[in-house]
Amino acid sequence: MRTLPLLGLILVLTSVFGIYYRSKNGLIRKKRRLHISQAEFAGSYGRRATILQFSTTFCSQCRAAKSLIADVIKNQSDIAYVEIDAESNLELVRRVDIRSTPTTLFLDRAGFEIARATGAPKRNQLIKVISAL
Template identity: 40%
Template sequence: MPRTRRIGGALVRGQGDDGGLGTPGPHLDAADLGAELGGRATLVQFSSAFCAPCRATRRILGEVARMVPGVAHVEIDAEARLELVRALGVHKTPTVLVLDGGGRVVRRAVGQPRKADVIAALGEAV
């Protein structure tokens, strides 16, 4: 049964926190992220200050967002947004969520992604 809960000012709907491939993931909006969503997709990165893979992930996601029209990259400081981190079940940084144009989580990955994998994941979102 789908659950609904509040994150910040918005409702997050979904069957679980995994944003899983087989179940609808939660929906996030600009108020949740503190930034506008991309028209086609959004790459959401949870980072922490002393995380070396987070810096490389920032570079990779930024490159992909610049390459693909309508895709935005939003980086969130996990330590500053603990309520959102807990609600989404983020346990490690970097964690990357791929949102479709409506803000639904369609993919989730932990660790530094490869550029090719990010581009492939966007195929599910657009």
């Protein structure tokens, strides 16, 4: 029973981290203008914008992110949406610094990154960012 305070401390510390993680997960943030060429993701830029989603087979949130993004852009043919397997594209993963999946990059029509979301994006924020593209 002398370890009960230790147990309490672990639960408090991990809960603080967990709440912070949940609040930041999926937030879309503005990023520096990093350029990604079409050859790097083996696809084509959209006429208005391109969305690159880095996924892995061991990522439970990736499918949710994919169906959300596909649903939000379904009537916008001028936006290209490309899902990239992170494990098969490690060179690009290292260059653009993907640390977890899903990570979604929003590129302008010239292929410059303007925003990114780590984790499944939140619908309201996604709609706002896509309408601003």
